[in-house]
Amino acid sequence: MLYGAAYYHEYQPYERLEQDIDLMKEMNLTVVRLGESTWYSWEPEDGVFKLDWMDRVIDAMHAADIKVIFGTPTYAIPPWMAKKHPEVMAQHHSGTYVPYGYRQNMNHAHPAFRYYAERVIRKLISHYASHPAIIGYQIDNETSSGQLHNPDVFQKFLWYLKDKYKTVDNLNEVWGLTYWSHRINEWDELWKPDGNSTPGYDLDWRRFQSQLVTDLLDWEAQIVREYARPDQFITQCFVGAYSRPEANVFDISKSLDIVAINPYHVTQSGLELDPQNDTDTIGPEWMTSRQDHVGVSQIFLNGDWARGAKEQNFLITELNANSIGGSSTNYPGYEGQLRQAVYTFISKGANMVAYWHWHTLHYGFETYWGGVLGHSLEKGRIGREFEQIGAELIAHSDILTDLSTQADVGFLYHEDSKYALSYMPALSQPGTGNPDPLTYERVFDNFYRMYFNVNAQTAIVHPEQEFEKYPLLVVPALYAADDALLERLVAYAKNGGHLLLTFRSGYGDEFARARWAVAPGILRDAVGASYQEYSNLMKEVLVKGEGLDLPEGAAATAWADGLELESAEALATYQHPHFGQFPAIVTKVVGKGRVTYCGTLPNMPLGEALAAWTMNKAGIDPVIEGLPTTVRVTSTTATSGERLLFFTNWSWTPQTLPAIPGGGKDLLANVSISESDTLELGAWDVKIIVQAK
Template sequence: MRIKVFILFISYLICNQSLSFSQTKASYPQRFFDPGKLTEVGVYYYPEHWDESQWERDFANMKALGFDFVHLAEFAWAHLEPEEGIYTFEWLDKAVSLADTYGMKVIMCTSTATPPVWLLRKHPDIAIMKENGMRLDHGARQHPSFSSTFYREYSLKMIEKLAQHYGPDKRIMGWQLDNEPRPAADYSEVAQQRFRDWLKTRYKTIDKLNKAWGTAFWSQVYNDFSQINIPQLSVRFMNPHQILDYQRFITDETVSFLDDQARTIRKYASPDQWITSNYIPEYGDGHLRASKEQDFPTYTRYQVFGENLGIGPRGYRLSHVERIAMANDFFRPVRNLYGVMELQPGQVNWGQINPQPLPGAVRLWLWHVFAGGSKFTCTYRFRAPIYGIEMYHYGIVDTDGITPTRGGLEFKKFIEEIKLLRKAYNPKAKNNAAYEARRTAILYHHENTWDMQRNKQTTQWNTINHVSKYYDALKSFGCPVDFIEEQTDFNNYKIIIAPAYQLIDSSLVKKWTAYVEQGGNLILSCRTGHKNRNGQLWEAPFAAPIYELIGSKIDFYDLPLPETPNHVLFGNIAYPWTSWGEILLPDNGTEIWGTYEDDFYKGSTAITFRRLGKGTVTYVSVDSQEGKMEKEVLKKLYSRLSIPVLDLPDGLHIEYRDGFGIAVNYADKTYTLPVPENVKYLIGDKTIPTAGVSVWVEN
């Protein structure tokens, strides 16, 4: 199998000689994984935290539990380089050798989230400066600035040494860059200058910047780039266009720092070693899908940390069904695969309230990650810490270093169940045809979230919640969902939803129009098309560039008070809304699907549908309170398009991958699965309890 994959990859390289190495590498990440293994499971281990005499016992216990790989050196810079220019890899070499002795591969990490104290004391300006002038200090993590030129350069020296040492090592399966990297505001002078330089590159002249930022307003005009400072984000009335560009800048700083690391590692890494970073799925973060040099993304997911989510009074012990599902569907389309680098093994310590997960929850989450297509899942961490800020955080084994926790035993059970699936794996098997026929794309761009969250116009608006209303409806239909970007080939999807897509340009409208005319079905929702890419309103009626596409005009929009919701009538049911509603003036030939029920615009149009060429456009001008209206609109559209959908109850998800059907149940009740009677169950059966999992193949 490995020889065949290698031959395919070489053929791919020959056929694509014009592509850069990074483009080619990113185009074929599947080569890193044996499809017959389906998925692999690993665990974080920190040998530097424990007496060396215990290491071999720990590695032996990892293997006994069934782990395939171990994750090392994430926060170990002070141990790798205890003094400037003095590198000590002997201790890490021993840990890698022990992993190999017990048949486990290694994920090697760069330690850039935790620079050693000697570096910070010698160069205090590498630390982030807050808006109030305070610098972060040693003793935490993720305190260095991605905008510190010196820090970036010095980090790459350490990474190069690490890559030279472990790049040729066949025991290393892949690399993780940094840890949960996220854009952070830094007000240091070097960051200020890098922002000015970034703006010069973007706009070329100060006149173009002034126009893009609308600086004629409030006498904000700049005469030179040197006059520009980083916007004070805590000030309510700062220029929104300047803030939009600053968010772009710190996103680029994060991405370029990670990509510089990847390029450094790739100079020495074996072709069999992949490169990734682990992201927190906060969908307003702009860097999550932007790296060009990483092979694929991975994400971190903690489900239970005291938030009031889930179904029923104890739902917080399982969490919301969409937390894992949406992360799967968001990251998978980037490279057509993904991994999960941190999955909660049990109770955590950093929430405001830290309850125990429900028995069976950890296994449920593992199966849900797998259902979305993950190639591996890793958990933080093997041994529960006995000192440091993460005391009381569960591990795979307890604080004695030996006894498996309940979560550890659930990992063991999942690993054993995956071995059963490997025996049943058929590389020629296809996913359920009806499932694939329902595949839907959500067009999403983080800059829309930035712009709307900064200028919400009402406390009731939440961009991600709005997107989730459409996403949740699709998952209740049993739809496979891909979050896509504007450069994606729209024609790969029969249905595309672009919720609240506020920032647009003429090229996007043309692409939407061509997609519909060629037979695509487009759903747009409120706030779409209100602004250009600089976040400025059009010198025209609200959203005028999309009028021809949707077959309607927007008369005005309204924002009711929370205490007095208005209603939209759709299908003889009145749905409450308080967030955002646009009053439409439909053209002749545009169907009216929903109308407003209250206030001075009672009877006005709220939801429209029209045919355009071979396809259709649906416009939903209102954001309902609970998302039930959005679900019914989609249900009507799928029926009109003759696409059969499921009607799954809250908390139940069904996915297919590699020919296997997988159901997970987050609800507080037992369900009967709506699947054919002739399927063969490999895990569970047709009746699925709370925290239950069923896996089947279709005969």
Template sequence: MPENIQSELNGLIGTCYYPEIWDRNMCLKDLKLMKENGISCVRIAEFAWGIIEPSEGVFDFSFFDEVLDICEKLRMTVIMCTPTAAVPAWLVKKYPEVMKWNIQRQPLAYGSRKDLSYSSRIFIKLCKRIVRKMAEHFKDRPCIIGWQVDNEINCGSYNSYSPEDTLHFRKFLKIKYENISALNKAWGTNFWSQQYNAWHEVELPGKSAETGNPSQLLDEKYFISWQVSEFVKHQVKILKSLNKKWLITHNGAFANVDLDEFQNNFDVFSHDQYPLFYKNWREATFNMSRIRGHCGKFWIMEQQAGPGGKPEYLQSTPEPGQIRLWTWQSFAHGANLILYFQWRTHPYGAEQRWHGILDHDNKRNRRLSEIKSISEDIKGIPTEYWTANVDKKIALIWDYVNMSGDAVFSDVTISYEDIKKIYCRFVSMGLPVDIISNNTDFNDYSVLIDLHPRICHETHVKRLENFVMKGGKLLLAASAGIRNLNGHMRCETPPGPYSKLAGLHVSDWTKVSKEKVSLILSGEEIPAECFAEALEPETAQVVAKYKTENLVLKNKPAICHNKLGKGDVIYYGTYLNETPDFFVDFIIEQFHLSVLRRLSEGLEVSCRGNERNEWISILNHNRGKIKIPLKNITGKKIVSSYLDAILKEKTYIELKGYGIGILEIRK
């Protein structure tokens, strides 16, 4: 993102606005009220295809011209949307082939969103046409700073099995494998006599009598991500051709999207942050850490401003102070622009219980007052804060290949569960954690955690070896390296390509079920979960052994520590239990990590910094007031404090319930 444009948008707050839902005469009042309460940006036209093109080839921009005229008069900025996530009925009636098909090869019924096939040539053609018409019409509007392409691609619905999807799948496979012999080898089609003689014989997976071909299922996952990336490229290209200054974004990285590749299509990536979907504040930060680890600084296109709900569920209402707390949590994790979802709650449709800032009665309320207070807060924050980066120390590697593998191979458990557990424990201790891909620059981190990388590539392993040789710390865990990129089991002793790093081999293994299996670590007994490997050290040292009557594991090494070059590798031969605190504490001790060990429950600490200063954000997720000793936060001199932080006797700070403090310190 160009630095001059980025600086203008730092700390900007806005809202998602759907003026087409309401009477036209409400727009001026709405936008004035927004501006009075510190909201200076709106996202519009997200689902407005039927307003802009009410019948085929007939375009009417008059409504949004009126909205933009008001925005320009009030000096508000606008993020336009390409409205391709939902289409009017005329389009489906004339071109029924645009609809997604289910796995039974039946077209989905019209009447929702994200129900269109990204392989449909006529749908792509119509999308390109409306995007071009909109871009041509709005290209000289000074209030438009950028565009959001589509909406939450692959959220909820991502598979489609229409005839055109099958053709597109074959195209993807031809690009990847070039010839049918290579596909047969990659898919291992000699098993169960599944050989293909020609491309037209290849189909997308379907409902089969028994387990399908896992390599084919993996390629379906890779295809889905490639397909959506190709879909958005058309739109981005059109928008950039008409105004190079526009910043192009997309909101969210959902299932079956390779974020590492997908985010390259955009100037800045965006995330939709809904804390009430998560069990606690730690889990609520996971996806922000993933976006940050892949994309750096990011935007929030939808920040929760009310209780979410649809006909089948309803969330609790944010308590007073929580919207403000969540906003500063997003800023602390690297967001620089935040839009609240949404301005006013819809009175009809599938999201009539998805509450925005204002309720159905359109009266000013405490949520609007809270957002106004946030806009006042932002004015007091130093401009350097917004250009500062979130601290980098620990990275969890969670690449798309292994995400896909989790969906196909669930014979043990999914790696995501352990990744989430260890992430939550680290952040609860105030340690910065990024979620990265295996293509990220490892040199920015001192510790890498590669949990259960069942599908691995030798190039990735070489990069890890270089990282460790130079002094990096690496944690590996059970099932590492057992499959190649096609999902085939490797014909070598586990952990295969990781053996040099781990300094060991796996002599035996077993699924852990009802029989008690634990390991003894520093005198403590820790349960083993799901699956356990008997380790045989070569250059590694034994750290812990199993305690069990199971003869596969009895007295066998469970954890080993290997020195390689200037660095260290710990290999954990099982899966984490529900409370991995003791194991994480052990990792912190082994890797000599500096940690804020005495953080109270519900206290979150995060840091953004540059070469000169650090800004430590302290967020109190508790309802009650809390006192925090400064020695638990920093040993350095505090230059300034912001927001709710009250310094007491230079030894501790006090934060109200749901309060936020930012401490500025000199490095």
């Protein structure tokens, strides 16, 4: 188990390498990530390389028995390159170059960039590959293109379309270009994306842009692999769940040995699960502008997201140790929240947790993106909590590493549906009539949180993976899917699985065209209901149970399919003078399994009732019955075969847990508990119970 931080000796205001390392050892840090952020320091002039400044850093880390993950510095180009090759700068709108001054502001597909990037990668990796401190490599950093509109990129897009569709007639047909007289006779008549209004064009453009990022990282991985030792891994740090708009995590992961993720999260009251104490979520605007994308469930979702890409253990390369964001959003976590996040990610399969970064910068854009050490460069409260976590991880490294996670409920993630619903959103932004480009993420998050709130053991799975192994499969907003995937989902239910579909599933085909059949098309017979109309909901509509026990306040939000029963039975109906004629949720036995269809976006009372009902019907028992509202449990298996139960209390209120069947051992306290003992969890506390295999 690795625990550490990114380290930038080159950013320190004075020489303190020895002092930093002494402090790292005192605080039980075991790994650093370095090298990825300062191309200029490696190559201050074209073809002039300086490596000695890093040699002494890596040598010192090795002497201190601190492991190193080495990064390729290709995400932030030096000014001399922009000056010498202005054409290498990105164009996010045709004809307008992005000015120099930020990061990821270059056209990473341009031959000039590739030339310089390959040269610096080969220079660095060939020099450092044999160093015994280096355990692996991070290629680039949170890679994205920002949608490149450069002329050479558009030409590549044309080649991509020619290879995919072969003829302009096929393209005309698939994109529906008869509309508005957009049919083309020759490939060179295709307009640039700036003025596009065609959904099929947009979907292919997004697919193509993500392919550019996949190609870049695959290219870098191949270069690094020429020099890397067999015992060194290659990774790439993705932004948290859903990643960058142009990064297809599943495709990229095929070029990696292990997946890494940077899952920043809200802190303080934003992690409060006690309804009595819950307050408005606080944090940087980019994180909190959407309330349904924050909270405790997002920490768990990020763990599932990282593990799902390769269905393997993963790394956390960047996590918030302190306040993150800008100078006006200072919200360091409460005492214990740092520790909770660490053990939550470990329970989901993390083999490393590291922070960005070791010390808080004294200058630059991220001056107030806090590290383990504050601006004083001395150990404070956060440093002491870091030290405690590090000591625990060193003491229990063997049992906590390479955990296998229990998962009974799978969530099918679909990149194309996310793209399609970004361009033509189904939902409006809450309280407005404005389209919500995060429709897919919003639906996915909502359904994930429903199951999180009933303590389900969850996983995220991609269509190329074996989702049939989960007794319950949740499929949020599968809008742009081909026939084969829809038919496979029906077969999953017929063979014994419980399939929960949401609205917009099966509505479009793989080209984002609305299907010319009564919705939900291929899924209609298995769903046992159909609809000819649907409506956005500006306000909540209460629903009543028709076979589903519902609590007070259960309601539909945002959307309502006008479902008509065929062979299904209603589970819930709207309480409304118009929508009351339609069921909100239906279910049907199909073959050996069952299909349940939810035609709305449930609020949490409705969602939790539906989640519990579907789990019961799928034969899934809770890990522990009767847990307090603020407590979550995750079940895992160690390589030794022992079962580990991770309990976390997301509240100021201490909690008493019911007796744990079979008892076990409190790992961190080194205390045995019998199956008749209750377990006490303090405010923002963690307990790990080990049970014999």
